[in-house]
Amino acid sequence: MLVKQRISSVGIHAVLIAYSVLALFPLALIVLNSFKTRKAIFRDPTGLPLGESFSAKGYDSVLSNSDFPLYFGNSLTVTVVSLVLILLLGAMASHALSEYRFPGDTFLGLYLVLGIMVPIRLGTVALLELIVSMGLANTLTALILVYTAQGLPIAIFIFTEFLRSVSKEIKDSARIDGLSEYRIFFEVVIPLVRPVIATVAVFSMIPIWNDLWFPLILSPGEESRTVTLGVQQFIGQYTVNWGAVLASLSVAILPVLVMYVIFSKQLIRGITAGAVKG
Amino acid sequence: MATLELKGIKKSFGSTDVIHDMNLDVNDGELIVFVGPSGCGKSTMLRMIAGLETLSAGQISIGGKRVDHLPPTDRGIAMVFQSYALYPHKDVRGNLGFALKHAKVPQKEIDERVNKASEILGLSDLMKRKPRELSGGQRQRVAIGRAIVREPDVFLFDEPLSNLDAALRVHMRVELLKLHQRLRNTMVYVTHDQVEAMTLADRIVVFREGRVEQVGTPLELYRQPMNTFVAGFIGSPAMNFLMARVEDGTVKLADTPVCKTSANNGSVKLGIRPEHLALSDDGPFDGKVSVFEHLGGESFLHLTLNDNQTMVAKLDGERSFAPGDQCRLGVRQEYCHVFDESENRVVE
Numbered sequence: 001m002l003v004k005q006r007i008s009s010v011g012i013h014a015v016l017i018a019y020s021v022l023a024l025f026p027l028a029l030i031v032l033n034s035f036k037t038r039k040a041i042f043r044d045p046t047g048l049p050l051g052e053s054f055s056a057k058g059y060d061s062v063l064s065n066s067d068f069p070l071y072f073g074n075s076l077t078v079t080v081v082s083l084v085l086i087l088l089l090g091a092m093a094s095h096a097l098s099e100y101r102f103p104g105d106t107f108l109g110l111y112l113v114l115g116i117m118v119p120i121r122l123g124t125v126a127l128l129e130l131i132v133s134m135g136l137a138n139t140l141t142a143l144i145l146v147y148t149a150q151g152l153p154i155a156i157f158i159f160t161e162f163l164r165s166v167s168k169e170i171k172d173s174a175r176i177d178g179l180s181e182y183r184i185f186f187e188v189v190i191p192l193v194r195p196v197i198a199t200v201a202v203f204s205m206i207p208i209w210n211d212l213w214f215p216l217i218l219s220p221g222e223e224s225r226t227v228t229l230g231v232q233q234f235i236g237q238y239t240v241n242w243g244a245v246l247a248s249l250s251v252a253i254l255p256v257l258v259m260y261v262i263f264s265k266q267l268i269r270g271i272t273a274g275a276v277k278g
Numbered sequence: 279m280a281t282l283e284l285k286g287i288k289k290s291f292g293s294t295d296v297i298h299d300m301n302l303d304v305n306d307g308e309l310i311v312f313v314g315p316s317g318c319g320k321s322t323m324l325r326m327i328a329g330l331e332t333l334s335a336g337q338i339s340i341g342g343k344r345v346d347h348l349p350p351t352d353r354g355i356a357m358v359f360q361s362y363a364l365y366p367h368k369d370v371r372g373n374l375g376f377a378l379k380h381a382k383v384p385q386k387e388i389d390e391r392v393n394k395a396s397e398i399l400g401l402s403d404l405m406k407r408k409p410r411e412l413s414g415g416q417r418q419r420v421a422i423g424r425a426i427v428r429e430p431d432v433f434l435f436d437e438p439l440s441n442l443d444a445a446l447r448v449h450m451r452v453e454l455l456k457l458h459q460r461l462r463n464t465m466v467y468v469t470h471d472q473v474e475a476m477t478l479a480d481r482i483v484v485f486r487e488g489r490v491e492q493v494g495t496p497l498e499l500y501r502q503p504m505n506t507f508v509a510g511f512i513g514s515p516a517m518n519f520l521m522a523r524v525e526d527g528t529v530k531l532a533d534t535p536v537c538k539t540s541a542n543n544g545s546v547k548l549g550i551r552p553e554h555l556a557l558s559d560d561g562p563f564d565g566k567v568s569v570f571e572h573l574g575g576e577s578f579l580h581l582t583l584n585d586n587q588t589m590v591a592k593l594d595g596e597r598s599f600a601p602g603d604q605c606r607l608g609v610r611q612e613y614c615h616v617f618d619e620s621e622n623r624v625v626e
Binding site (some may be wrong): 234 | 320325328329330349350351352355356357359360362363364365366376377380381422428502
């Protein structure tokens with residue numbers, strides 16, 4: 001019995017390790033090669049950056065030679081502001097949909113999550129026209145608005161499911177304690193669904209940070225470029241500065257990683273245990 | 279300290295009426311229990327008193343002041359919920375003081391009131407614990423404590439004991455009674471458990487399908503149930519009902535006279551509580567034992583009468599029967615309840 005358990009545990013770990021290697025391989029390749037000379041990248045892509053092949057020239061050109069810190073700041077601003085808006089508006093809309101009964105509530109709920117089925121990129125041309133006519137072209141605001149719209153449907157879909165499971169009696173109890181509906185939302189409901197907020201945050205964040213499409217179309221201007229767009233300046237028509245491209249990508253991974261670590265700490269289950277019988 | 283007055287209260291959800299014209303006066307310091315099967319409207323009524331549901335018609339007054347237009351927090355009520363509804367991210371002290379803190383009561387007074395409530399309920403050692411670290415009974419006490427610190431005029435309890443296991447429920451029932459004797463507040467208590475209703479209540483309100491069937495002290499309900507529903511709901515095991523006939527002021531089962539009545543000739547329902555039946559050699563209930571349950575101090579005798587009606591008798595633990603034994607039971611005149619064809623009590 002014990003042997004059997006050990007074998008199955010070894011098996012499970014083998015599968016998980018294999019998957020991790022597979023998933024991490026491209027990332028490792030980017031980070032490794034960002035520390036190598038151009039020649040070494042092409043001669044031996046999987047080799048370690050040791051001795052002669054080591055070069056930090058890529059990082060050098062990224063950090064000194066360009067507007068990279070600006071692009072970085074732009075990406076961070078767009079991602080954080082969009083995320084805050086998605087989480088705040090999404091959670092509030094879902095709270096209303098799950099807590100209050102009003103005429104047309106089902107219809108409104110369906111309308112809000114309909115966006116899941118329609119890729120926002122289909123509307124690119126219309127979005128561009130809209131943004132230009134609003135005078136928002138080449139601004140971060142344009143990106144923030146589009147990303148918020150892009151993230152809301154799935155956020156509302158997930159939040160509504162979870163907010164429905166929040167005990168009605170806790171909210172009623174807060175009402176008797178004299179809390180306004182807003183304070184019930186912020187002080188009672190939000191602390192109960194923190195893990196869900198973290199989950200939604202993690203997978204709303206990554207597509208925004210990684211997006212190339214909308215920055216390229218809506219805000220390609222020098223001042224409003226994001227990291228993904230900024231990387232493009234190292235890719236020329238005839239020559240590509242691979243060291244710099246890989247270095248900028250390596251640096252771009254960092255904030256996502258940090259945010260993920262922050263949110264994953266919140267992904268602790270069972271925070272509601274003890275609130276109600278269960 | 280306050281009275282509670284319900285006047286002409288109606289509630290409907292869409293086209294379904296859940297409360298039909300409810301009127302009730304609750305005296306100051308009275309513990310009143312709403313009892314009835316699930317879906318009878320008792321919880322809805324309580325939520326309307328609390329201000330969590332709107333009224334379709336009628337008035338609610340607390341302490342002589344009309345409150346049905348006020349939000350819950352201004353009505354001078356506190357409510358204890360079935361699921362306790364504690365704030366999971368706050369410790370016991372935080373849970374107890376939350377309402378006061380929100381009402382901007384000075385910290386010193388909050389501490390005083392929280393400490394007093396925790397003393398009453400024996401929570402002083404648990405103040406730093408989160409709800410998930412408490413047992414069911416402790417959580418229930420915190421929920422009650424949260425109501426106490428608000429010093430309300432009226433306490434509302436919505437089936438507060440039904441999540442506890444049987445032994446704890448009996449214990450908490452006694453605690454609640456002690457609490458009521460100590461605080462002397464007006465309390466409204468909702469339950470579907472008639473034992474809780476009987477033991478706790480000063481007066482009981484029996485609900486059925488949104489209507490009040492009877493209001494009275496536990497003993498009134500037990501001794502003079504106004505109809506078969508109340509008669510069957512109050513008391514355990516439930517009252518036996520037998521189809522009988524009245525002939526010239528005498529209730530007869532088949533041709534055996536059972537008791538006197540003022541009912542007119544015709545068919546009636548005869549109600550007899552199991553605990554009022556006794557073995558008797560010349561009793562009117564003659565039949566075969568179908569099941570015999572022995573509980574030690576007492577026993578339940580399930581009898582199939584000769585005309586195939588069944589009844590249960592609660593006997594002492596002295597005698598023993600086997601299925602199939604012939605048996606005769608009798609009842610005293612004052613323990614016979616006669617109900618007419620519309621199920622209402624025939625007043626003697």
